[in-house]
Amino acid sequence: MMNEFELIEKYFTRSPRRAKLGVGDDCAIIAPASDMELAVTTDTLISGRHFFPFVDPRKLGHKALAVSLSDLAAMGATPRYFTLALSLPKVDEDWLQEFSRGLFNLADSFHCELIGGDTTCGPLSITITAIGELRKPFVLRRDAARAGDDIWISGTLGDAALALRVLNKQAKLPEASFAYVADRLEQPLPRVALGAALRPLAHAAIDISDGLIGDLKHILDRSGVGAEVWLECIPVSEVMSSQPLEVQYECALAGGDDYELCFTARPNNRNEIEAAGKEVGVRLTRVGHISGGEELRLLDKNGQSAQQLLQQMGLQSYDHFA
Ligand SMILES: [Mg+2]
Known part of the structure; x- marks a missing residue:
């Protein structure tokens, strides 16, 4: 059977491009371009918790x-x-081939280079640390929202959560509709x-x-502001809009796994933001504004508070320790 070093060599080693030193030494060596800063983030996906064990490895x-x-x-x-720490119950070469193919297809489309990692024997889990470059002084932070800002959302919300409901047999969809939402769940862009x-x-x-x-609450907490969000403006897909309103709200407001951006900006920038969305081919929707208080208020189409409705539905966002 293949050992750890053969496995890394066969499936996860490529010649370094931008990195000064990539896979194969004790550390990788990288340097940001001049006047750039580095942004670093880590995520772990665990089998049975974040994905089904039978999911397509690619x-x-x-x-x-x-x-x-x-x-x-x-x-x-x-x-x-990026770096990759992979825990595998066994060495399954077909699985590794497909997994690395899916990983590198996305990495290549963003010119993002694998520079190191670790493999170990254990329950299936994947930890990735990604490193990006930021040109000073522009950075989008959670603590930078200001009263009066518009709140914007990219794309549509809730599709991944709807797919999960179908997979968990809590909802049904026609085949083509399921294929659409399953793709949003399994292959977010x-x-x-x-x-x-x-x-x-x-x-x-x-x-x-x-x-x-x-997630919006994280922005509000870090920025020390409140917000009003108009429920009827939350962007949903055609597939989602065929669902009962309650399902739409639950999936779009508290579903998770959307990987869309929520951002705030001055109303003066509306035209430029809309132009930016068109330029990159992503739908952008204004869903509310930042207010001075500390509350997050959800309003229905008559401007009435929808808080009670949402509390009745027991709406919460996904909490990893719940
Ligand atoms: Mg995040």
């Missing part, structure tokens, strides 16, 4: 990297490097180009990984 390779690149996108950083375009235009940003409510 799609898993894509998603494992996509979730980290989404964090870089939320800062406005350009992906450059990190909004890297959008994040970069927003750098000079937006104040605060976050990627929506745990549901809009929970």
Whole structure:
């Protein structure tokens, strides 16, 4: 059977491009370009917790990297490097071939280079640390929202959560509709180009990984502000809009796994933001504004508070320790 070093050599070693030293030594060596800073993020995906054990390994390779690149996108950083720590119950070469194919397809599309990592025998889990470059002084941070800012969302929300419901047999969809939402769950596209375009235009940003409510709250908490969000403006896909309103709200507000960006910006920048969205081919929707208080208020189409409705539905964002 293949040992650890043969496995790394066969599936995870490529000649270094931008890195000064890549896979194969005790450490990799990298340097940011001049007047750039480095942004660093780590995510772990665990079998049975974050993905089904039977998931297509090629799609898993894509998603494992996509979730980290989404964090870089939320800062406005350009992906450059990543490391991979892989825990495997056994060496399955077919699985490794497909996993590495999905991983490198996405990495190559963003010119993001694997520079090191670790493999070990154990329950299946994947940890990726991604490193991006940011041009000073522009960075999108959670603590930069200001009262009066518009709140924007990229793409549509809730599709991944709807796919999960179908997989868990809590909902049914026609085959083509399921294929669409399953793709959103299994192969999210990190909004890297959008994040970069927003750098000079937006104040605060976050990627929506745990549901809009929970992730927007992170911006509000860190910025010391409140927000009003208009429920009827939350962007949903055609597939989602065929679902009962309650399902739409649950999936779009608290579903998780969207990997869209939520960001805030001055109303004066609306035209430029819309132009930036068109430029990178991503739908952008204004869903509310930042207010002076500390509350997150959800409003229905009559401007009435929808808080009670949402509490009745027991809405919370995904909490990893719940
Ligand atoms: Mg994030």
